[in-house]
Amino acid sequence: MSVQATAQGARAAEPSTLPAGVRSELAEAVGAEHVLVGVAINPDTFTDESLHGLVQAPAAVVRPGSTAEVAAVVRTAARHRVPVTARGAGTGVSGGCVPSAGGIVLSFERMTAVLDLDLAGHTAVVQPGITLADLNAHLARHGLVYPVFPGTDASSVGGTVATNAGGMRAVRHGVTRSHVLGVEAVTGTGEVLRLGGAVVKRSTGYDLTQLVVGSEGTLALVTEATVRLSPLLGHSATILAPFVDVDEVAAVVPQLIAAGARPSVLEYIDRGTMKGLLRTNDLTLGVSAEVAERTGAYLVVVLEGRSAAEVEAELELVAALLDEAGALDTYILLEGQGDRLLEARENAFWMVKAAGADDLIDLVVPRARIPEYLRAVSAIAEEHGGRVFGCGHAGDGNIHFSVYEPDNERRHALLTAIYQAGLALGGVISGEHGIGAAKKPYFQELVDPALLAVHRQIKAVFDPAGVLNPGKVFDPA
């Protein structure tokens, strides 16, 4: 059974071996000590963090140390038609880095350097294996940050580039795509392309950088990324505003933006999820029982600035607007409290995973349609008899649902209905997690067939042998 099939919910780890002669070619490319097979392979490599239990042992893990070695590995793979799946930190949640049976995992664990840091230009050139945590520790010394904040800073830069990672703070800072100015990438033929560069303006040929960003390892393997940095903002404040319902939350968001506020987080948390977060994390936020009783949805607003005065001024503006918009109260959370609430919100993923959720949705709708969409999803869940819980990024319409429905067929029907409802409102299937293997069936089913055909043709341009992460995002024709 292949990964494609396990995407439907089965749990399988098919034995996996390389065709004759490939192992020695790989050893020549990267050194024998960096070609792992059999029991030498860490079982963590078989999967990522997604909920589906997609598990597949690769035939080999190779650990190149340079772009030239990556290219040599891919050339070998293309010659022998062996699948190659790139792997960074393995923190993905759509099965994008789950290996192919008989395939190679190309691990970027040895390519973790900051190759260049332009302090005057505010750009860096980094290797894909570096984690966000390590990169930002390096940058903090210079008062800079790479402002991409997915759910965890254990992610590798390469992984976030592959999925166009977003996160809670994208509402202010933008998604990965906004910060990647260029990449060096190895195509499926082992050719090294340098796309883009350390410049923020460019009208010179097609934007192939942005084509590679978000392509989940199916077009080219990123061996260097040139990223845009921001000054580190030293001050922040968190406001918690309970509202009667999510309609009021959605209505206040454009008012905040229009008034010139630049929140870095605009998160809505429904009453039930908030209860769970507080209980699981042993948190109290000072919301009175009486207010909590009347609250249907909370809005969490984080403000950031260069000075306490700047944050204070924005805080006043935002608090006044929230008040006018019908907030039942506004709580300015102490630094520690705010951080703990956000951490709890980020960790909701683990809470959901531990609770045995069967799938995770991160659909996006135009932000004004959030209430309408939530109502549609409630009705769908009720109709299908599945349990669906959500919270999300009110600032950018990115909603995360956890879905509890163990039966594969019933879950597929439920998810299809939830996706269809989102698409009908002008949404897209995934805002930040990627399609990978887990959402592939839905993507293929729901995307315009003409668009799917273009995807396949573009893949053929970059990867004519079809060896780069085959069967992810979409299947070959």
Add this chain to the structure above:
Amino acid sequence: MSVQATAQGARAAEPSTLPAGVRSELAEAVGAEHVLVGVAINPDTFTDESLHGLVQAPAAVVRPGSTAEVAAVVRTAARHRVPVTARGAGTGVSGGCVPSAGGIVLSFERMTAVLDLDLAGHTAVVQPGITLADLNAHLARHGLVYPVFPGTDASSVGGTVATNAGGMRAVRHGVTRSHVLGVEAVTGTGEVLRLGGAVVKRSTGYDLTQLVVGSEGTLALVTEATVRLSPLLGHSATILAPFVDVDEVAAVVPQLIAAGARPSVLEYIDRGTMKGLLRTNDLTLGVSAEVAERTGAYLVVVLEGRSAAEVEAELELVAALLDEAGALDTYILLEGQGDRLLEARENAFWMVKAAGADDLIDLVVPRARIPEYLRAVSAIAEEHGGRVFGCGHAGDGNIHFSVYEPDNERRHALLTAIYQAGLALGGVISGEHGIGAAKKPYFQELVDPALLAVHRQIKAVFDPAGVLNPGKVFDPA
């Protein structure tokens, strides 16, 4: 003689006719009154604003009124292998919309509607023929703006999308690419694709929207653009800071950004250009003769904000930093003065055109390399005996040179050297004007041949008959 050849400097308008039967098919597609041939064609359609005098009469101008009509025109063109060049306002400066001999100009003059305005989501869906001026007049009523500001607001949205237009204010607001969330586009086979949508996060398949943005009408014709809007900022201030040389200007830019300033313009103007601007526009800015004497380069900083107080606070911060960085003085320009200086700077293009400049460069280098690059270009100009003058966007490394060298061969050598020097510093050929026909020879000569091959293959995916703006950006293989 074709457009390709005129790009080398010749001025030619070859007679141009449609193959038999095509005219009636086009008339069926868009109505006979919207198919213009012969003397009915406005000669403005033969060219754009570029300096090369690229002139070519098309065989016909068609004026579709809907996406379906655009698709029908392209299908006819593909069937008969007739080139189709889209035209918006014709304000381009790289010859991107100059017709092909025997080809069709597809004018978007009838497709100028704002189809949707989402006031809560801050997005709009517009047709490509609308000008920036008209769109922003419409948006201003709602306190919103489409924050793309190329040299003129007479540009059409479609044209700015085709070239990924930038402009002076991109340093704060970003280039066109940052604001285009989705497009509806007609491929070279006449197929209608809907790419992206009114959402700011998306990890769902390849980013084909960004592939179409900046592709200069060679991949698909944009029939609708979904764009992101910003709140209109009602207050601004302009600071003029004279410095001894451009090195000091370049050094202060990252300091301003790192300190948290968000200037919407960071323009350097060298001493000679400033003299010309002041004289031509009959402007005085209050710079004393003594200071002017010591000044090698001026930095113009524009700040924008929601309130006078916000602008005032940023003004103080910026003035202090400029002072520390060695500004010979700092002049806060009165509202009218600042606007007139910026207008004069935008109109420098017309000054240069009137002065008989032979070419225009808008190369980009990483912003910290500006001084180094300017020195390199001075040395090249001296060596080649051509005259080269520049000013540019200090905030994003985008430098505009006007080149005076009437001899085609000598100019080609001079420009090649100037481009090569920029690429050697990590630059790209065009920051915002596009490659079009004018810069095509340099692009083809200087780009990695492997990358050029990928461009051609991608074009073949979208436009297998090669009818969409053929011979622009690059030639067929």
